[in-house]
Amino acid sequence: MTVEVCAYSLESCLNAQEAGAVRVELCGGLGEGGTTPSAGLIAAVREHISIALYVMIRPRGGDFVYDEKELEVMRRDIDIARSMGADGVVLGILLSDGTVDVNRTRTLVQYAHPMGVTFHRAFDLTPDPLKALEAIIETGAERILTSGQQSTAPQGVPLLAQLVQRAGDRIEIMAGGGVSADSGPLLAGIGIHALHLTGKAFRPGQQTYFPDGISMAGEIPDEHSIMYSDPDRIAALLRAVS
Template sequence: MSQHPFRIEICVEGVDGLVAAQQAGADRVELCASLIEGGLTPSLGVVREALRVATIPFHVIVRPRGGDFLYSPLEFASMLEDIEALRDLGVAGVVIGCLTAAGEIDEGRTKALVDAARPMRVTCHRAFDMTRDFAAAIETLVRAGVDRVLTSGQRDTAIEGLDILRATADAAAGRIVVMACGGLDVGNIAQVRRDSGADELHFAALATHKSAMAFRNPHVGMGGTAIEREYELTVTDGAAVAATIAAARAG
């Protein structure tokens, strides 16, 4: 039996995604930019608008770039600056993750980010899933004062990672909230809730919509992407969020 209240968090890109998730019954949102890269820090303008319209808490990812979680000194300094700005705006929480080259949680940097964030809540994102030893990583996060860890059980999906998810929840022993993620949908979320031992669940319910642009330049693709991608939008599917939440709570 979990020692923590059950919550469902939806990962969204931008303010429209936040509104869709809260209307569909989410308990909390993780607010990101660029989910195509796994989520990057959104702009302060996005955060301010989110604060204006939010009716549920949201946590903001602090990730300066895609790729690995081994950051340069300047990148880490930018993370501290972002956290201080988010704290001053009154955001409820931040989502972070820093690793060493050896595949361990960077305890010093993590502790510095936690200290800078307070009184905000702090979640470690799936950088945790890239560590060499999940049990050792849990101990490091607890020592650093992190409140929550997001994990798919060090596999691509929570279903594949169920054994490690259960072991992670056992290692956490109520000292840190374990939030399971990874391919959760209507068909599997009840099983993951039942069998993982996780305290909370996290998913993104995304759909691709065609752009409303009437004029389309067939000769340019921004940032090296396929031209078709310039005229597609990835959005949070409110109906899928609601259905998946219902399946989790029914199960």
């Protein structure tokens, strides 16, 4: 079973590798659900890990409908990821009605070649997942990251199982969202191709003074803590599904 870790720091990438994951999805913008990481972070991660490195290509938070200026940024970010030795990129473009923007996505998939491309959880915002599956196959992407259009992948098992069956060997289906040692065996049991998790845990940061009433990112449950990928949680999932 392939296990990929979504990581936001060099520490988390090193923990993922130590725990036995085979691939990292490197992101910035935790509070926005994952955006393109900095060039410095990509370079440092590539220097320090030997497992596969996929870089998120998402120029901003919010929706997944992009204009031409944003597409230019995405192409430049793909160039940076390639130049720094990334093995692949993670992206997804939708039309305003929520359907897959096949033409623009295909253009970026071809632009990224020979790097691989994962179509991310924008898939979970599409109105017809089976049509979206066929559309993404048409773009040439190698895998889809999805929770089965539910809040968590365990809740999305019925659709995930259907996607795996429909996909066959045409594209890889990777389950993400609420993936853990507890849910991993359930997901592996439906024939899912890969599992994606953050394995997140929190520890206190080193700063001790924080003024009251000032928040840098209210979406994070406790911004005074540092999120990292816990190698024990990742290893536990690997043991559970092996």
